[in-house]
Amino acid sequence: MKKVLSATMAVAMLLSMAACSSSSSSSAAGSSAASSSAAGSTSDSTAASSEAADPTAVGDVKAEMRMIWWGSQTRHDYTQAAIKVFEEKYPNITITPEYLAWDGYWEKCAAMGASKNLPDLMQQDYKYITAYARNNQIIDLNPYVESGILDLSDVSETAYTPGIIDDKLVAINLGMNTYCVLIDQDIFAKAGIEIPEDTWTIADYEAICQQLVDKKDELGIKYADSVGGFEIETLQYAFREKDMYFFNQDGSESFGWDKETGKEIILAHMLREKEWQDKGYIAPVAVRQENSVNGIESNPIVKGECAMFSYIWSNQAKAVSTAAGKNFTMVAYPSETEKKMQYMKPSQFLSVTADSKYPDQAALFVSEFTNNIDMNKELKAERGVPIAGKVREALAADMEEGSIDKQVFDYVGRMSEIANVIWKPEPQALGTIDNLRKNMLVSILNGSDPDQAFEDFYTLALDEFAAQA
Amino acid sequence: MALLNYTQQKKVGRVVFHIVVVFLCFLMTYPLLYMLFSSFKTAQDIFQHPNSLFPQEWCFDNYPNGWRGFGGVTFTTFFGNSLFVTILAVLGQVASSSLVAYGFARCNFKGRSIWLAIMIVSMMMPAQVLIIPQYIMFNSFGWINTFLPLIVPGYFGYPFFIFLIYQFMQGIPRDLDEAAFIDGCSKYGIYIRIILPLVKPALVTSLIFATYWKWDDFFGPMIYLSDVKKYTISIALKMFTDPTSVSDWGASYAMAMLSVLPVIILFFCFQKYLVEGISTTGMKG
Amino acid sequence: MAQSAVRPAQGKQQNFSFSKFINNENTVGYVFIGLFVIGFLVFTVYPLFSSLYYSLTKYDGLSAPEWIGLKNYTRMFTTDIRYQKSLLITFIYVFTSVPLRLIFALIVAMLFKNGGRVVAAYRTLFYLPSVIGGSVAVAVIWRQLWGYGGIINKMFNAIGLIEGDFSFIASESTALATVVVLAVWQFGSPMLTFLAGLKDIPVSYYEAAEVDGANGWQRFWKITLPCLSPVIFFNLINQMISGFMAFTQAYIVTRGGPNDATNLYVVYLFEKSFTSRQMGYGSAMAWVLIVIVGIMTAILFNTQHKWVFYESKGGK
Structure with a gap:
């Protein structure tokens, strides 16, 4: 197991370094973070810490901090236990937790941000970090990496680069996450279909769907793939296939394509979904609409009404398995060629806010949250696969063979080798644009005129960009 | 029907009435029954047999598991907080609203219609846009992470109840006031001795509404309270489910079930003030 | 006076x-x-005027508001087609759900206005849907009843109106209707005020009418309705205001979908204010809503002398 993981890491590192060097935007600050971590040599990190603050000295300061996160019962329990471990190690520091459900979390943070009352530590989402970073609500952690308070030596570059906005390291990844397709191996076995490799293509996917649809009644399924709702990622993959990005990568509020090319890619993608729907490969639009509101545990795969569930995040596999009472097989999302378009996405981040009176101690906490094995044993990788190598190894060693946790770990490990590079965080217009895109897709799946649907989408999208810019 | 005599017809009519009503009751309460029975389902059962009302096998873990709460803070705390906030806030809302309503209904002071209009307009502001300015304001008062923002504003009248009680007061004949006035009763005395007893149904209605709304209010507590030990039930209920990760639906149903009980009991106890003994006072003659 | x-x-x-x-x-x-x-001066004025100010700015809740004049307001009525659709849907929602809710509530209140324990139990049961309001269970149930292959679907199949599987919740043409039905089903709050209003009608009126030989129907038209008119008026105003501000039902059951078919005013306002962080635009939408509801309320207030009967004014 260790071998696989370390190999995984090495490959991931190589890939990401190659990707990084080709992108011109990596700055002095960004690369200094890289040098103290990616290089990972002991001499480097001791040099850094000797010239600046010593972590133990930082931990001796009396500090009262607050930390806010969203989640469910499990996460609240685990995180509190981890905080206790931290407080035992640093008795001078206390951390008051403020946890919430996802519903309302961002509204509350907006209100707290507006009156400069954010907790010291804040759980962040990829959708929001740009806004918080650009408004200087969360601080640059690079100085703490340089001074050695925040130790990223055991973290691969792919794992922390998503937290870099405008050359500032504003957030630390709390767990790796990637898209997957859940496969009901029992139905596949019954149909005599082999479980596909991670490298499978769209053509393979279509062939498998056809086979499943042919034996629909015999297998007791209604369609081959339930899909989720109307996730935006698959469209983003379609752009990546053409070596383009859906949103502009320069951080502006705009698309990464001109109208004509974009229209072609979008309509091709959506009309193919319509074709799949009409052939019974994927669930009808009404079912997907219901899926999108119902939550993953109500997906038809739980009731055995389909053989596959694509469009799902790896850290959600556990919820589906629990609901179904059995494990599913996880494979990568199919792509046009064998090259994967899916990427490793941080499930969530931890940031230190500008309102914090104890940024040193907060950074220390982030460091411990990332590297402390005892803390992570309490956290139980519930937020996704940990980014620090030693932590991953320690957790993997404790896992039961065949458990869903183990499966997720293995899958994420496999994917980190072949995944695409993540794109820049989405613009602020994402919320509305995503709804507009959903409307366009629903119209097309319902048989409306695709050109008209696209025109409506495009006009309103430009209006939204203009309002955000 | 001709075969039946009058009393028999009446009996049949009553039986039919009850059958229809019981059927309708079932329709009305189905979601609550569903919630009740789902709270005894296992996690798998909830999702694999969503269409069946009864559990495949009865599971009683959801209640203790849910009550356990989050990170050491149990539902005892959440219930206590909700009771505290609700009782204090509701008393203030109903009492102050009845005062204000009397002012509008029975006093002809300068600026009455303007203030009445302001009161009605303040019912029309969607709460969603007020969140941030209100937070900034309460933060400047130093009220964040206390129950004050949830309780104190209610003591200055709540437009919905003011309007409700005002409407009821308008339904009371003025002859009564005048008679009392001639007997030497001041405006203040009329409020306490004459009007207040007569608007009891409106006060009870306000009380039931106010209780349910405070008990159910999610946004206010969510925004203003940060210490988990101060959370109310409405926030706690949401914390079982997380659309991005694993949710505990069984516990969520179980606690939701327990949380509606006080409101139902309150309604059941107070409804008699709304119906029994049709009013004999307050008529002209 | x-x-x-x-x-x-x-x-x-x-x-x-x-x-x-x-x-x-x-x-x-x-x-x-x-x-x-x-x-009002302490708690309401500041938030109210801040939101008025925000409505004239571009404000994301994080950085300082930036003055843009009336741009937010012009955007609503020119380029933002979704806003216009949302406004239309909200009007449809209000004009269907409010009358239905009131009629239903009045009927039930009349049926259960007096009687023994059994009727009290019925009353409580009919009030229950309103108590569980916006809870997850309601959302889950509603989607099951009206969803793909759900019970209502099966019923329509049985009477031959619909063939095969159909989702009322997820179809553009029917989604709004399911939200309206949900609102009507939760008729508890107007029912409660009707009950209180019915209790206030002096029993001697009915006695006198009975002496005059009026039948039940006549008593309803001649006594109950006029005496209840202040409460009807209250319920009408209040239900209209809350109808325009309806959020929870549409948000939990359909999230505004499919294709914006249930994108009620406040649901859209919420999306704009928080999901896409345009607090300024959201505030502008709120002020337009105040004006719309304000006008409707003023109209109702001006018609009340024609049909609302106040004892205190002595009119008959």
Whole structure:
């Protein structure tokens, strides 16, 4: 197991370094973070810490901090236990937790941000970090990496680069996450279909769907793939296939394509979904609409009404398995060629806010949250696969063979080798644009005129960009 | 029907009435029954047999598991907080609203219609846009992470109840006031001795509404309270489910079930003030 | 009205000027509404005017608001087609759900207005849906009843109106109707006020009518409805306001979908304010809503002399 993981890491590192060097935007600050971590040599990190603050000295300061996160019962329990471990190690520091459900979390943070009352530590989402970073609500952690308070030596570059906005390291990844397709191996076995490799293509996917649809009644399924709702990622993959990005990568509020090319890619993608729907490969639009509101545990795969569930995040596999009472097989999302378009996405981040009176101690906490094995044993990788190598190894060693946790770990490990590079965080217009895109897709799946649907989408999208810019 | 005599017809009519009503009751309460029975389902059962009302096998873990709460803070705390906030806030809302309503209904002071209009307009502001300015304001008062923002504003009248009680007061004949006035009763005395007893149904209605709304209010507590030990039930209920990760639906149903009980009991106890003994006072003659 | 205004002057001879002052109609008025005035000035004015100011700015809730004049308002009525659709849907929602809710509530209140324990139990059961309001269970159930292959679907299959599987929740043409039905089903709050209003009707009116030989139907039209009209008026105003501000039902059951078919005003306002962080635009939408609801309320207030009967005004 260790071998696989370390190999995984090495490959991931190589890939990401190659990707990084080709992108011109990596700055002095960004690369200094890289040098103290990616290089990972002991001499480097001791040099850094000797010239600046010593972590133990930082931990001796009396500090009262607050930390806010969203989640469910499990996460609240685990995180509190981890905080206790931290407080035992640093008795001078206390951390008051403020946890919430996802519903309302961002509204509350907006209100707290507006009156400069954010907790010291804040759980962040990829959708929001740009806004918080650009408004200087969360601080640059690079100085703490340089001074050695925040130790990223055991973290691969792919794992922390998503937290870099405008050359500032504003957030630390709390767990790796990637898209997957859940496969009901029992139905596949019954149909005599082999479980596909991670490298499978769209053509393979279509062939498998056809086979499943042919034996629909015999297998007791209604369609081959339930899909989720109307996730935006698959469209983003379609752009990546053409070596383009859906949103502009320069951080502006705009698309990464001109109208004509974009229209072609979008309509091709959506009309193919319509074709799949009409052939019974994927669930009808009404079912997907219901899926999108119902939550993953109500997906038809739980009731055995389909053989596959694509469009799902790896850290959600556990919820589906629990609901179904059995494990599913996880494979990568199919792509046009064998090259994967899916990427490793941080499930969530931890940031230190500008309102914090104890940024040193907060950074220390982030460091411990990332590297402390005892803390992570309490956290139980519930937020996704940990980014620090030693932590991953320690957790993997404790896992039961065949458990869903183990499966997720293995899958994420496999994917980190072949995944695409993540794109820049989405613009602020994402919320509305995503709804507009959903409307366009629903119209097309319902048989409306695709050109008209696209025109409506495009006009309103430009209006939204203009309002955000 | 001709075969039946009058009393028999009446009996049949009553039986039919009850059958229809019981059927309708079932329709009305189905979601609550569903919630009740789902709270005894296992996690798998909830999702694999969503269409069946009864559990495949009865599971009683959801209640203790849910009550356990989050990170050491149990539902005892959440219930206590909700009771505290609700009782204090509701008393203030109903009492102050009845005062204000009397002012509008029975006093002809300068600026009455303007203030009445302001009161009605303040019912029309969607709460969603007020969140941030209100937070900034309460933060400047130093009220964040206390129950004050949830309780104190209610003591200055709540437009919905003011309007409700005002409407009821308008339904009371003025002859009564005048008679009392001639007997030497001041405006203040009329409020306490004459009007207040007569608007009891409106006060009870306000009380039931106010209780349910405070008990159910999610946004206010969510925004203003940060210490988990101060959370109310409405926030706690949401914390079982997380659309991005694993949710505990069984516990969520179980606690939701327990949380509606006080409101139902309150309604059941107070409804008699709304119906029994049709009013004999307050008529002209 | 006029008579009560002059009353204090001609009342009992007042010897103390304080007593005169304290019983003055203006003083009494402000003593009673004083709490509201203070509360309004302390708790409402600031948020209200901030939101008015935000509505003239570009504000994301994080950085300082940036003045853009009336741009937010012009955007609503020019480029933002989704806004216009949302406004239309909201009007449809209000004009269907409010009358249905009131009629349903009145019928149930009349049925259960008196009676023994059994009727009290019925009343409680009929009120239950309103108590569980926006809970997850309602959302889950509603989607099951009206969803793909759900019970309602099966019923329509049985009577031959629909063939095969159909989702009322997820179809553009029917999604709004399911939200309206949900709103009507939760008719508890107007029912409660109707019950309270019915209780206030003096029983002697009915007795007198019975002596005159009026049948049940006549008594309903001649006594119940006029006496109940202040409460009907209240419910109409209040339900209309809350109808325009409806959020929870559409948000939990359909999230505004499919294809914006249930994108009610406040659901859209919420999306704009928080999901896409345009607080300025959201505030502008709120102010337009206030104007719309304000106009509708004013219209209703101006018609009330034609049909609302107040005992206190002595009119018959």
